[in-house]
Amino acid sequence: MTAIALNDVRKSFGRTEIIRGVTLNIPKGERHAIIGPNGAGKTTLFNLISGRFPISGGSITVNGQSTADLAPQEINRLGLSRSFQITSIFPRMSVFENIRCGLLWSQGYRYSFWHLLGRQKGLTEAAEALLEKLNLTARRNLLAGLLSYAEQRALEIGITIAGGADIILLDEPTAGMSHSETDYAVDLIRKVSEGKTLLMVEHDMGVVFGLADRVTVLVYGEVIASDAPAAIRGNAAVREAYLGTDQH
Amino acid sequence: MSFVRRNWLWLLAAIILLAVPFLFYDWTKGRHSGFALTLLSEIGVMAIFALSFNMLMGQAGLLSFGHAVLFGLGSYCTAHAINAVKAGTFWMPIELVPLVGGLGGLVFGYLLGWLATKQRATAFAMITMGLGELVSAAALMFMAFFGGEGGISIDRVMGTSLFGISYATPWQVYCLVLIWAFIAASLMKLQTETPLGRIANATRDNFERAQFVGYDPRIVRLLQFTLSGFFAGIAGGLYVMIYEIVTFDTLGAAKSANALLAAYIGGAGGFFGPILGTIVVVLLQSGVSLISSAWLLYVGVLFIVMVMFAPVGLIGLIGMHTPIRRIGRLGELVVPYLRAFPAALSVMLGFVLMVELASNITIGAAQGKKFAIAGTLIDTGSPVIWGIGLLGLIGGAFWLRIEARRFRLRWDALIEDAKRQGVVV
Numbered sequence: 226m227t228a229i230a231l232n233d234v235r236k237s238f239g240r241t242e243i244i245r246g247v248t249l250n251i252p253k254g255e256r257h258a259i260i261g262p263n264g265a266g267k268t269t270l271f272n273l274i275s276g277r278f279p280i281s282g283g284s285i286t287v288n289g290q291s292t293a294d295l296a297p298q299e300i301n302r303l304g305l306s307r308s309f310q311i312t313s314i315f316p317r318m319s320v321f322e323n324i325r326c327g328l329l330w331s332q333g334y335r336y337s338f339w340h341l342l343g344r345q346k347g348l349t350e351a352a353e354a355l356l357e358k359l360n361l362t363a364r365r366n367l368l369a370g371l372l373s374y375a376e377q378r379a380l381e382i383g384i385t386i387a388g389g390a391d392i393i394l395l396d397e398p399t400a401g402m403s404h405s406e407t408d409y410a411v412d413l414i415r416k417v418s419e420g421k422t423l424l425m426v427e428h429d430m431g432v433v434f435g436l437a438d439r440v441t442v443l444v445y446g447e448v449i450a451s452d453a454p455a456a457i458r459g460n461a462a463v464r465e466a467y468l469g470t471d472q473h
Numbered sequence: 474m475s476f477v478r479r480n481w482l483w484l485l486a487a488i489i490l491l492a493v494p495f496l497f498y499d500w501t502k503g504r505h506s507g508f509a510l511t512l513l514s515e516i517g518v519m520a521i522f523a524l525s526f527n528m529l530m531g532q533a534g535l536l537s538f539g540h541a542v543l544f545g546l547g548s549y550c551t552a553h554a555i556n557a558v559k560a561g562t563f564w565m566p567i568e569l570v571p572l573v574g575g576l577g578g579l580v581f582g583y584l585l586g587w588l589a590t591k592q593r594a595t596a597f598a599m600i601t602m603g604l605g606e607l608v609s610a611a612a613l614m615f616m617a618f619f620g621g622e623g624g625i626s627i628d629r630v631m632g633t634s635l636f637g638i639s640y641a642t643p644w645q646v647y648c649l650v651l652i653w654a655f656i657a658a659s660l661m662k663l664q665t666e667t668p669l670g671r672i673a674n675a676t677r678d679n680f681e682r683a684q685f686v687g688y689d690p691r692i693v694r695l696l697q698f699t700l701s702g703f704f705a706g707i708a709g710g711l712y713v714m715i716y717e718i719v720t721f722d723t724l725g726a727a728k729s730a731n732a733l734l735a736a737y738i739g740g741a742g743g744f745f746g747p748i749l750g751t752i753v754v755v756l757l758q759s760g761v762s763l764i765s766s767a768w769l770l771y772v773g774v775l776f777i778v779m780v781m782f783a784p785v786g787l788i789g790l791i792g793m794h795t796p797i798r799r800i801g802r803l804g805e806l807v808v809p810y811l812r813a814f815p816a817a818l819s820v821m822l823g824f825v826l827m828v829e830l831a832s833n834i835t836i837g838a839a840q841g842k843k844f845a846i847a848g849t850l851i852d853t854g855s856p857v858i859w860g861i862g863l864l865g866l867i868g869g870a871f872w873l874r875i876e877a878r879r880f881r882l883r884w885d886a887l888i889e890d891a892k893r894q895g896v897v898v
Binding site for chain 2: 275277298306314330331334335
């Protein structure tokens with residue numbers, strides 16, 4: 226079964242074609258990393274898959290359904306959830322409420338104004354269990370905007386997975402983290418992506434080769450290789466285009 | 474008992490609000506002060522209105538410049554309903570009449586909201602401003618519904634009370650306003666604790682993130698706008714009950730601005746902020762306007778001062794003391810406050826004196842008014858009195874600076890201590 230299928234996807238901003246015909250199939254349950262030099266179009270590709278931008282050409286299916294003309298929230302309801310390169314949380318709400326907001330739709334509350342959240346035991350327990358998993362229980366009642374950077378990144382992963390989506394897109398989840406924070410984040414990602422499809426953009430090669438089952442290399446909007454990590458490491462074209470100049 | 478413990482603030486407010494009119498009670502004649510009761514009723518109505526405004530601004534981050542449209546349309550709907558009941562078209566208990574205003578606000582909230590909530594942020598504000606002007610202009614064109622410049626008059630003594638109350642006296646109307654204000658305020662408070670209320674916060678903080686957890690921010694905005702219209706309409710319905718007339722200025726920009734002022738001065742961040750703001754704004758409007766023709770200037774200056782120095786509003790200022798209270802050192806602020814008080818008072822009195830002098834030699838002179846303080850006639854042309862005003866203002870400002878610095882040191886030390894004790898992060 227295919228979780229995400231991209232067929233000759235193209236995207237132009239004005240005259241500039243940023244994504245130049247990407248075809249990629251990501252099977253269910255795979256942990257997949259996209260790497261590539263700056264400006265290769267990795268984040269743009271994420272924005273196309275998640276519906277943040279419309280595509281200029283080609284087609285995308287998520288869990289077998291075309292995402293053409295779907296709004297971000299509709300793609301989310303197909304079972305795809307994402308995080309952002311620049312931390313995107315609800316800063317003026319508590320950590321607990323951030324997670325609870327992530328849970329609301331999937332638990333069927335929709336736009337209800339007749340349920341009192343304080344009385345929804347199942348919901349509260351689910352949010353608390355997730356906080357425990359994220360190691361944020363001690364921060365429960367703090368405003369999310371006051372968390373440390375690494376904690377905010379963890380919280381965003383939490384919001385991303387809260388809705389129970391089976392496809393998770395993480396955009397540079399360890400960017401700007403120290404070594405120990407990165408190790409912690411990798412553990413967390415491995416834990417929360419268990420049994421799910423994971424697609425991530427990542428610059429840290431340690432993280433990529435440690436987590437991914439398959440790696441796709443994107444250069445100037447085109448896929449130049451898509452293979453198992455070991456094969457990517459040995460690929461001459463990849464070395465030339467990317468690893469050779471930017472090895473960590 | 475636990476009900477009392479959980480809701481003590483509401484109960485205390487209810488007791489105080491029922492007691493306040495008796496401070497103005499004329500015991501020799503054995504009747505209430507009509508002025509005080511109307512003023513208090515006005516506060517009640519405007520508090521509901523300001524809270525409903527804050528459902529948009531504080532909760533959903535939507536700044537509306539046309540919120541009075543929903544208030545006014547609620548008023549007109551109620552007025553027509555009362556007249557229809559009087560004419561025998563249908564029967565309805567008078568106690569439930571404000572609900573007609575609420576339903577009117579709900580329906581118009583949905584219709585106008587459908588247009589306005591297509592956008593957010595600045596574009597939303599501009600659309601609401603346009604809608605406000607549009608409906609105000611329409612009010613003078615559609616005579617049958619709006620009654621033109623004369624508005625629609627009603628007689629609130631309908632004789633359909635469920636409890637046999639006539640509502641002929643301001644006291645009876647005040648009680649009705651109070652009950653509805655409590656119902657509306659508690660429903661709005663509860664609404665903040667529902668999924669919609671929280672997602673409204675989420676779209677305020679980060680609408681894109683809200684989309685990626687499955688919500689359509691447009692629908693969130695529309696529902697929030699519609700519900701807010703319901704409560705604004707209830708306020709409008711009560712307004713008609715108090716004044717027995719509704720005119721097109723209930724729909725206008727000045728009325729919308731009142732809600733905005735109340736929310737900002739009181740603080741949009743906390744639920745109760747707009748209520749505090751309403752009390753201040755209505756007292757300035759109805760109280761100070763009796764003694765000074767420059768009252769609008771004071772409202773404006775207060776607004777600017779609040780936005781500049783205390784954007785969190787009155788409720789936010791009170792809230793800032795919480796960590797110090799928790800470590801039990803609130804008492805140490807009493808002396809710094811007492812020291813700053815005369816300086817602040819001097820600035821304020823100096824400013825008021827200057828403004829009053831200026832307004833007396835311009836508007837006042839034209840109206841043939843004399844300027845008197847405590848019965849003593851003041852010569853507005855005398856340089857001495859201008860000198861006193863200027864000294865109070867400028868000298869007070871320097872004095873206040875010194876005291877404020879002192880206060881700041883004390884405050885920072887206390888907050889530092891609170892941090893050490895882990896009360897704040």
